[in-house]
Amino acid sequence: MNIAKRMRRLTPRKLFWNSVHYAVLTFASILVVAPLLIAFISSFKTPLEMLRGEKTDLPDNWNNLQNYADFLEGQPVGIAFYNTMFVILVSLFIVTMVGTMAAYVIDRFRFPGRRLILLLYVIVMAVPAITTQVSLYQVMLSLNLVNSKWALIVLYSGADIVSLYIFIVFLGSISREIDESARIEGASYFQIYWKIILPLMTPAISTVVILRTIHMYNDFILPYLYTPRADQSTVSMLLFKASGMMSSSTEAILMAGIVIVIAPTLIAFFVLQRQIVSGMMRGAVKG
Amino acid sequence: MFAATAQNQRRMVIIGFLVVPLTLLTVFSLYPFAQLVYYSMTDWNGLSPTKNFVGLDNYERIFFEDQELLRPLINSLYYFIGSLMQLALATYFAVILNRGLPGSNVYRMLLFMPFVLNSVAVSIIFRDFLQIEGGLDALMVLIGLGAYTREWVQDPDIVKWSLVFASVWRYLGFQLLITYGALQAVPQDQYEAARIEGASEWQQFRYITFPTIAPILGLQIILSTVGSLEVFDVPFLITGGANGTKTIIMATLQEAFEFRRVGLAAAMAVILLCFVMLVMIIQRAVFDRGGTK
Numbered sequence: 001m002n003i004a005k006r007m008r009r010l011t012p013r014k015l016f017w018n019s020v021h022y023a024v025l026t027f028a029s030i031l032v033v034a035p036l037l038i039a040f041i042s043s044f045k046t047p048l049e050m051l052r053g054e055k056t057d058l059p060d061n062w063n064n065l066q067n068y069a070d071f072l073e074g075q076p077v078g079i080a081f082y083n084t085m086f087v088i089l090v091s092l093f094i095v096t097m098v099g100t101m102a103a104y105v106i107d108r109f110r111f112p113g114r115r116l117i118l119l120l121y122v123i124v125m126a127v128p129a130i131t132t133q134v135s136l137y138q139v140m141l142s143l144n145l146v147n148s149k150w151a152l153i154v155l156y157s158g159a160d161i162v163s164l165y166i167f168i169v170f171l172g173s174i175s176r177e178i179d180e181s182a183r184i185e186g187a188s189y190f191q192i193y194w195k196i197i198l199p200l201m202t203p204a205i206s207t208v209v210i211l212r213t214i215h216m217y218n219d220f221i222l223p224y225l226y227t228p229r230a231d232q233s234t235v236s237m238l239l240f241k242a243s244g245m246m247s248s249s250t251e252a253i254l255m256a257g258i259v260i261v262i263a264p265t266l267i268a269f270f271v272l273q274r275q276i277v278s279g280m281m282r283g284a285v286k287g
Numbered sequence: 288m289f290a291a292t293a294q295n296q297r298r299m300v301i302i303g304f305l306v307v308p309l310t311l312l313t314v315f316s317l318y319p320f321a322q323l324v325y326y327s328m329t330d331w332n333g334l335s336p337t338k339n340f341v342g343l344d345n346y347e348r349i350f351f352e353d354q355e356l357l358r359p360l361i362n363s364l365y366y367f368i369g370s371l372m373q374l375a376l377a378t379y380f381a382v383i384l385n386r387g388l389p390g391s392n393v394y395r396m397l398l399f400m401p402f403v404l405n406s407v408a409v410s411i412i413f414r415d416f417l418q419i420e421g422g423l424d425a426l427m428v429l430i431g432l433g434a435y436t437r438e439w440v441q442d443p444d445i446v447k448w449s450l451v452f453a454s455v456w457r458y459l460g461f462q463l464l465i466t467y468g469a470l471q472a473v474p475q476d477q478y479e480a481a482r483i484e485g486a487s488e489w490q491q492f493r494y495i496t497f498p499t500i501a502p503i504l505g506l507q508i509i510l511s512t513v514g515s516l517e518v519f520d521v522p523f524l525i526t527g528g529a530n531g532t533k534t535i536i537m538a539t540l541q542e543a544f545e546f547r548r549v550g551l552a553a554a555m556a557v558i559l560l561c562f563v564m565l566v567m568i569i570q571r572a573v574f575d576r577g578g579t580k
Binding site: 143 | 296297300301304305307308309311312314315316317318319320322323326333376379380383384388394395396397398399400401403404405406407408411412413415416420421422424425426428429456460461464465467468488513517519520524536539540543544549552553556557559560563564567
């Protein structure tokens, strides 16, 4: 329907309601953006400006990058980003390989114990991970994984049932005809997985990659419990530790650190918004 | 002969592809779960080599002797109320954004944005925003509401709602997106027909939109209930649990890692887990009924 046609139907009453809707939307958007914007503005302010002016005042000098320099110098930023990337990439690789393999076997084969395995996954999915940390911590201690970034990797990939669920549901929607005919032509089961199933699962894999990357980059509880030491930790702990060290006089430096951590997400978000939104909608319905 | 090797190959693929995920499942999910239940019946402190089996003593203590322990559960109520308001708001936004008003995409993106941001970053930003003479106060002064500023975090009557606000800020966009997704399933020609019949916007919502998205809204209420029992990040990072804002997860972790009462903490976790399970079972019951209706 074109806009001219639409405009003609705009009665005064409708016009009124549309203005109300716009006003509410704009108000909400301002509330969403304001805290972020104020943090961004603060990251360019000098200590004196922070002390004297209102939070909403603009900085005198937008080229004042001293806070950024101070944060980069005083905090282990490089190692935190390196650890975060390392944890994300290794976990994504494990989740994708292990998850698609398991989904392939569970969806395509009928074997004794299959129903039991499915039942176990359903039970585990219903148990919120956050409640079992008390005992999981002891397991991690005995495996000597506390204070190692491998703790994060095994937990992000090993205790991730939702991704497996997404893979199984997706594979269930793909017809078996292709792998059955490949079977008749003499392909081994492994070849079928590697050459047919894995490529076909690309959409599900990209959903999982998006959901898991956002989760891992933003998660706080696991790094807080398992990698309290800075040299093994992620950007969440970088900010957490920095915020514990800073006082009100160094608030602007902390804001610079926050901008450094948030900026990559925001850039990725605006570049990939279509994929992220559809990935979220697809992944979220599973609950 | 050929059949036998095919059988072998099949077995190898099944075992080979499942051995890693099942090991991970056992070590990092099933075993800790069993251990949690076991710990909850001991007096273990997390360090000592001996744990004494004490039966249901920990549970007795939580329910009958030391009722302070479950007190943080009350705070979940605030988050639950907050999440209901959040759902109403999210539904309203989703419905008006779904009409395709010019600029809808921009608004949808902006409202969803907080959800993809780092927990710690967002919490620190809010800690500053809600400070005395912080960003919120400055904004209120700017629009002439300076007289209504409060001690958002220091005042015990207000702080819980401030934290709920921070949490709504963070998760509203996510619910908006899910509801928006559900709205795509509503056939557009029904609206067209309703408009020709002269149905008002409210009538269109009441008789066309609402029935279609009701199941998703129901599911979101259930998820919110579970979510409000599991709140941790935002209040922990903003107030550290001070001023009566401790949540049950915070209390449990504190018992286990700070006060070294692992047995007691495990019992609290098991109780929380039972609550969550109960909510899930109710969800199942409600949804199955909805399905056969």
